[in-house]
Amino acid sequence: MASSFMPEQARAPPALPLPFKIGLCQLSVTADKERNIAHARKAIEEAAAKGAKLVMLPEIWNSPYSNDSFPVYAEDIDAGGEASPSTAMLSEAARLLKITIVGGSIPERSGDRLYNTCCVFDSDGKLKAKHRKIHLFDIDIPGKITFIESKTLTAGETPTIVDTVNHGLGLAEVGRIGIGICYDIRFQELAIIYAARGAHLICYPGAFNMTTGPLHWELLQRARAADNQLYVATCSPARDVAAGYVAWGHSTLVGPFGEVLATTEHEEDIIISEIDYSLLEVRRTNLPLTKQRRGDLYQLVDVQRLKSDS
Numbered sequence: 001m002a003s004s005f006m007p008e009q010a011r012a013p014p015a016l017p018l019p020f021k022i023g024l025c026q027l028s029v030t031a032d033k034e035r036n037i038a039h040a041r042k043a044i045e046e047a048a049a050k051g052a053k054l055v056m057l058p059e060i061w062n063s064p065y066s067n068d069s070f071p072v073y074a075e076d077i078d079a080g081g082e083a084s085p086s087t088a089m090l091s092e093a094a095r096l097l098k099i100t101i102v103g104g105s106i107p108e109r110s111g112d113r114l115y116n117t118c119c120v121f122d123s124d125g126k127l128k129a130k131h132r133k134i135h136l137f138d139i140d141i142p143g144k145i146t147f148i149e150s151k152t153l154t155a156g157e158t159p160t161i162v163d164t165v166n167h168g169l170g171l172a173e174v175g176r177i178g179i180g181i182c183y184d185i186r187f188q189e190l191a192i193i194y195a196a197r198g199a200h201l202i203c204y205p206g207a208f209n210m211t212t213g214p215l216h217w218e219l220l221q222r223a224r225a226a227d228n229q230l231y232v233a234t235c236s237p238a239r240d241v242a243a244g245y246v247a248w249g250h251s252t253l254v255g256p257f258g259e260v261l262a263t264t265e266h267e268e269d270i271i272i273s274e275i276d277y278s279l280l281e282v283r284r285t286n287l288p289l290t291k292q293r294r295g296d297l298y299q300l301v302d303v304q305r306l307k308s309d310s
């Protein structure tokens, strides 16, 4: 049996967690940051009270979604404490409620740069991972939507995968989770790499809009899940038609067969749904895609892993 003194490489892989509940908090977001933080905390507490062991928040939940707001609402996550009241709240909530939190995203200040960043906290309140949005949302659909995140934000440089291991119990609390933020979902290569690294679930906090949302939001989630035979969870802000950026809403959990397991409309909501990772093996046996891949004809290179191996 793995002892807590063994080095990381010598540990047996943690046992898959038993089925557990995920909570997706589709929150209203206002210009009042203090209120947004208190509101998010309340929603996290409600999801945990309903049995969620993993709780997820939307993209940019502490600030309006705009290039004017990002510099004003940005926090120095690495400094922590008073420099980052949003992540201080997430850490405390995770610790007190004994849950894992995929903390949506907030604007992050690091030196003279700004990022769109998702923090993952384990059930001890420890920051396990920080994902900086890799693909910035720069699009122009004339007459419909133009948004250029790169006006203010810098793109992240690394894919992010998190093991939620409880070493004491030798259990993967809520599994191995890949993280992407919104526009990151459009890039299938990222999801393929997460699947190849053993992710059970990919979490995409996101805020699609009224043009691309109806066409692409569910389509992309189901495609990422079906192609990679894993769970996909998304969490959006609730829709505010008076806001400068109107979010599509429709936070969703998709299963490893590409099936929508739980979803909602555009109002505030907390979705609670069950995740059972034993289904991954079932689906992968039904459709043995990994074994059937034609590596002799095509290959995808995991550049980060290649660099770390060399």
Ligand SMILES: O=C(O)CCC(=O)C(=O)O
Pocket (backbone or CB within 6 Å): 059, 136, 137, 181, 182, 183, 184, 186, 206, 207, 208, 209, 212, 213, 216
């Ligand atoms: O890809 C899209 O259509 C929307 C993406 C988005 O809203 C974002 O990345 O914030």
